[in-house]
Amino acid sequence: MADGLRDILTEKRILVCCGAGGVGKTTTAAALALEAARGGRKTLVLTIDPARRLANSLGLDALGHDVQRVPDEMLDSAGRSARGGELHAMMLDQKRAFDEVVSRYATDPDAVARIFRNPVYAQISGSLAGAQEYAAMAVLQDFDEKSDFDMIVVDTPPTAHALDFLDAPQKLTSAIDSPAIEWFRKLQSSGGRGWSVVGRTGSYVLKRLSKFVGSQFLEDLSVFFTEFNDVLGGFRTRAEETFALLRQPKVGFVIVASPEPMAVREALHFHERLTGQTMPMAGFVVNKVHDDLPIEADAATIEGKIGAVPGVGELNFQPSTLRVAAEALVASHQELQTLARADRASVEKLRDASRGSPLVEVPFFKEDIHEVERLGALGRFLLDAA
Ligand SMILES: Nc1ncnc2c1ncn2[C@@H]1O[C@H](COP(=O)(O)OP(=O)(O)OP(=O)(O)O)[C@@H](O)[C@H]1O
Ligand SMILES: [Mg+2]
Numbered sequence: 001m002a003d004g005l006r007d008i009l010t011e012k013r014i015l016v017c018c019g020a021g022g023v024g025k026t027t028t029a030a031a032l033a034l035e036a037a038r039g040g041r042k043t044l045v046l047t048i049d050p051a052r053r054l055a056n057s058l059g060l061d062a063l064g065h066d067v068q069r070v071p072d073e074m075l076d077s078a079g080r081s082a083r084g085g086e087l088h089a090m091m092l093d094q095k096r097a098f099d100e101v102v103s104r105y106a107t108d109p110d111a112v113a114r115i116f117r118n119p120v121y122a123q124i125s126g127s128l129a130g131a132q133e134y135a136a137m138a139v140l141q142d143f144d145e146k147s148d149f150d151m152i153v154v155d156t157p158p159t160a161h162a163l164d165f166l167d168a169p170q171k172l173t174s175a176i177d178s179p180a181i182e183w184f185r186k187l188q189s190s191g192g193r194g195w196s197v198v199g200r201t202g203s204y205v206l207k208r209l210s211k212f213v214g215s216q217f218l219e220d221l222s223v224f225f226t227e228f229n230d231v232l233g234g235f236r237t238r239a240e241e242t243f244a245l246l247r248q249p250k251v252g253f254v255i256v257a258s259p260e261p262m263a264v265r266e267a268l269h270f271h272e273r274l275t276g277q278t279m280p281m282a283g284f285v286v287n288k289v290h291d292d293l294p295i296e297a298d299a300a301t302i303e304g305k306i307g308a309v310p311g312v313g314e315l316n317f318q319p320s321t322l323r324v325a326a327e328a329l330v331a332s333h334q335e336l337q338t339l340a341r342a343d344r345a346s347v348e349k350l351r352d353a354s355r356g357s358p359l360v361e362v363p364f365f366k367e368d369i370h371e372v373e374r375l376g377a378l379g380r381f382l383l384d385a386a
Contacts (some may be wrong), residue, residue, distance in 0.1 A: 004360050005254070006383040008282045009036045009151070012252040014144065014245075015282060018156045019256035020266040024287040024362075026050050027369045027378065028256050029155040030058070033087060034372070035379040038075050040083035041150040044143060048092050048136065048155045053370035058089060065093035074372050088149070097135030098125050105234025111227055119217075120224040132157045134235070137242045144245060252282025259289055259346035268353055283358035285382065286347050290364050292340040295333065302326040 008015065009032065017029040026047055033045035044067065047055075055063040059071040070087040099116065102125075106112040115121050125131060133156070140154050245251065253274055257267035267284065274281055297305070303326035306312060312322075351359050362381045369378055 004381075004383045005032070005283050005285075005358055008252050008254075008358075009039055009041070009383070012282060013149075013151060013250040014140065015151070015153045015252050015254055016156065016246070017154065017254045017256055018270060020258075020260075020263040021158045023256050023258040023260075023263050024285070024369075025158075025256050026155045027054070027375070028254065028285055028287065028382070029153045030054060030089075031369075031375045031378040031382055032254070033089075033151070033153040034075070034375050035383055036151045036153065037070075037085040037087035038083070038379075040085040042086045042088075042148065043151040043153065044088045044090070044147070044149045045153045046090055046092060046136070046140060046143070046155060048132070048157050050091060050155075051368070051370055053368075054375075055089075055091070057371045057375075058087075060089055063089060063091040065090060065096045092132075092136055092139060094132040094135045095125060097139050098131055101135065101138045101235070101238065102231050105231040105238075106227070107230045111230070115224070115227050115231070118220055118224045118227070120220050121228075134239070138238055141238070141242055141245055247277070247279055249280055251280050253279060254282050254285060256285045256287055257346075257350060258287050259343035261346070264346045264349060267350060271353055281357045283360065284350055284354050285360055285362060286350055287362045288364040289343045289347060289361045290336060290340040292337070292344060293333075294337065299323065299326045299330045302329055 015029075015032060017025045017032070019025050026049070029045055029047060030050065033043045037043040047063070050063065055061070059074055060068050067088050067090045070089055072086075075085065075087060102115060102121075103112045106115060136154065136157065140152065143149060143152050253270075255267050255270055255274075257263045271281065271284075303322045306322055306326060347359075347361055360382055362378060365374070365377075367374070369375060
């Protein structure tokens, strides 16, 4: 059996938690970061949209784009010594991160100001395909280059498909670099004589278009794409650097999945993609696994047991009521067993694919993981898999 993910907390510097939506990426990232800090490392967790209660329970009432230090009591709350470790957390503000990248690559401060003022920028910077993933990677790269954290744990955005995260830089640059946008760019760079550059058909299209969207909007659009051209070059360079970073051995991808077929499929695709691109795997976390709890008793035995519970006799139930209750219990237990068996099959499927990478199973807890104590309990499953 695997030894859990304990080793990666000392061997790696960057852990990237990825997987399908809702499987537990943010929770796993927080739990791994907490364990790394408790183990003595100066740790940063870069989260994306954590549950407010989770941020609060770490003592971070207003988690935002600036790095905040988690109070040391949180590291000690499970009665373990912090061993000099520190936990810092930030929540990625995608808009701010994206603005930072733009500022870095624009040619001059005036151009930055013009881009930010442009209404087209305000519209697209929050909604462009891959912008959030791109911003997360840019922030990670900055911390890797400039900070003295021993460990950086990165959460990934709630994309419908785990692969979006790796494809983001490509998607983003191709979205901005499409032929239609090139057309606008040409129009603007002709210095007001754009009608001739786009030709008669273009001129006609523009005239019609301006009727719908207004000529000011078209002007904003073409100015924006011209200004943005310089920034794009920087984006591409950054994307290539990110890919290079994500291949380094100090990085480890933690693929989080739940046993749901869709999440398993995503995890398998993602794993294939990582290994295909020689990106370093750290392990699998199969989260929210239903426990297999076989019971031997039949409905009649259970009915007898319910009847024998102190106080039940005084309620004067009809015997048939007890029988119905016992049968309902058996039926819902069988449903749980069916789930547990399906989950087992999912875990085995992932285990077959894991090819030597650690794989840990985490049970479906009765409650959400919004308290430090529960993060600690999750941490023990992650580190000490039997
Ligand atoms: N093992 C578990 N048992 C019970 N609840 C869990 C477990 N793991 C996570 N949760 C809960 O499931 C919810 C989703 O978890 P989380 O936010 O970490 O998922 P995510 O993958 O980051 O989601 P998104 O894709 O939306 O970002 C949270 O309320 C969390 O507390
Ligand atoms: Mg999340």
